[in-house]
Every structure is written in C-alpha cells, then in structure tokens.
Amino acid sequence: MADLPDHDPAIDALDDETRRRLGELWRERAVTEMGAGWAFAQVVTELYALGADGEVLALATRGAHDEVRHARLCAHLASVYLGEPVEARPPKSIAMPAHEGANERTRMQLHVVGLAVSETLAAGFLQACLAVCEAELPTRIARSHLEDDIAHARVGWAHMASKAFAPDRAAVKPWVPKLIEANLRHWRSRIAELPVVPAHGYPEHDALTSALEETARDVLVPGFRHVGL
Ligand SMILES: [Fe+2]
Ligand SMILES: [Fe+2]
Numbered sequence: 001m002a003d004l005p006d007h008d009p010a011i012d013a014l015d016d017e018t019r020r021r022l023g024e025l026w027r028e029r030a031v032t033e034m035g036a037g038w039a040f041a042q043v044v045t046e047l048y049a050l051g052a053d054g055e056v057l058a059l060a061t062r063g064a065h066d067e068v069r070h071a072r073l074c075a076h077l078a079s080v081y082l083g084e085p086v087e088a089r090p091p092k093s094i095a096m097p098a099h100e101g102a103n104e105r106t107r108m109q110l111h112v113v114g115l116a117v118s119e120t121l122a123a124g125f126l127q128a129c130l131a132v133c134e135a136e137l138p139t140r141i142a143r144s145h146l147e148d149d150i151a152h153a154r155v156g157w158a159h160m161a162s163k164a165f166a167p168d169r170a171a172v173k174p175w176v177p178k179l180i181e182a183n184l185r186h187w188r189s190r191i192a193e194l195p196v197v198p199a200h201g202y203p204e205h206d207a208l209t210s211a212l213e214e215t216a217r218d219v220l221v222p223g224f225r226h227v228g229l
Contacts, residue, residue: 006079006080020081030075032091034090039096040064053159066151102175106175122149129201130142132199
C-alpha cells in the first residue's frame with residue numbers, strides 16, 4: 001500500500017511457522033473486514049429507511065468505506081508476513097442477525113445497536129493488542145483500525161441518542177442484554193483460537209478476555225444507560 005512499508009524487521013525475524021500462521025490470520029482478517037464493510041453498507045441503507053440524522057448517515061457511510069480500507073490494510077499485512085501477494089476479497093455472503101420475533105423496524109434498529117456493540121468491543125480488543133504490540137507495521141495498522149472503530153461505534157451511539165430511534169426505544173430495550181452476551185460469546189470463541197505472540201499484537205488470552213469484559217462493563221453498560229436502554 002502506498003503509505004506503508006512492505007517490510008518489517010520484526011516480521012523478518014520470526015520463525016517460518018509463526019510467520020505463516022500470523023500471515024494466514026491476517027488473510028482471514030481481510031475477509032472479515034470486507035464482511036464488516038458489507039454489513040456496514042447494509043446498516044447504512046437501514047439508517048436511511050429509519051430516517052436517521054444527516055450526521056449519522058455521513059458517519060455511517062464513511063464507516064462502510066473504512067472497512068474496505070481495513071480489509072486492504074490486513075491483506076497488505078498478510079502479504080508482508082507470507083511473502084506473497086494477498087488480495088482483499090469479500091466473503092461469499094453475509095447474514096445480518098435475524099432477531100426473530102422483532103418486527104422489521106425494530107430489527108433494523110437492532111442492527112444499528114449491534115453495530116455500536118461490536119465496534120465498541122472491537123475497540124477494546126484492539127487496545128489490548130496495541131498495549132503489547134512491538135512490531136511497527138502491525139502497530140500502525142492496529143492504531144488506524146482503533147481510531148476508525150471508535151468513530152464506527154459512535155454511529156450507533158449517536159443514532160440511539162437521536163429522534164429517529166426514540167419511537168423504538170421501548171421495543172429495542174429487552175434485546176440489549178442478549179445482544180451484548182451474543183457478542184461477548186462470539187469474541188470469547190474467537191480469542192480461544194488465536195495464537196499468543198504479544199510482540200506482534202496477539203496478547204495472552206486472559207488479557208484479551210478481561211479487556212473485553214472491562215469494555216462491556218465500563219463502556220457498553222454506562223453507554224446504554226445514557227441512551228435510556
Ligand atoms: Fe474494521
Ligand atoms: Fe469498524
């Protein structure tokens with residue numbers, strides 16, 4: 001990528017196996033980020049349908065764009081670890097959570113709420129990765145993802161505080177604990193599969209799990225209280 005080096009001495013210094021493992025993980029991450037972009041784009045259209053504020057629409061549209069950039073950054077990092085070109089490709093399909101039992105409008109609101117939850121937790125995860133990462137290239141990429149994910153979470157929080165959300169607040173409220181729990185479950189199983197390579201941004205699993213739990217307790221819970229949920 002234009003503004004990023006295509007070498008990192010810390011990556012060159014790794015043994016082959018770790019280097020391949022991390023490279024494959026970044027290749028998968030590129031697919032996940034494309035999936036996030038796809039889902040974000042869907043949320044953008046739902047925000048239009050919900051009558052969201054112009055400011056929220058602008059932030060959300062930028063978020064959909066950011067995820068494609070994240071995917072390309074991850075593919076770049078994968079190519080540096082693997083020593084071969086890697087292209088960012090989207091997954092075959094994505095499925096938005098069905099939230100069975102919710103009507104269409106509530107389901108769309110829940111997708112926006114879900115975005116706030118997943119992006120807030122992603123920011124907590126990235127902070128824990130950055131706290132231990134020493135290699136330059138993964139640090140630069142994680143830092144830029146973190147900045148963006150804070151802005152992405154704000155899309156959800158700003159919308160929940162807006163007029164376009166107010167009529168549906170009561171219908172959404174009972175879903176919130178389930179939504180947080182489902183996200184934490186997803187992250188826990190993801191963490192269990194990760195290697196531990198702190199200097200390359202893969203901390204001990206306990207550190208990641210506590211970072212997520214702290215984020216849920218210190219950011220999500222007060223955040224939801226603040227917007228009346
Ligand atoms: Fe992302
Ligand atoms: Fe994001």
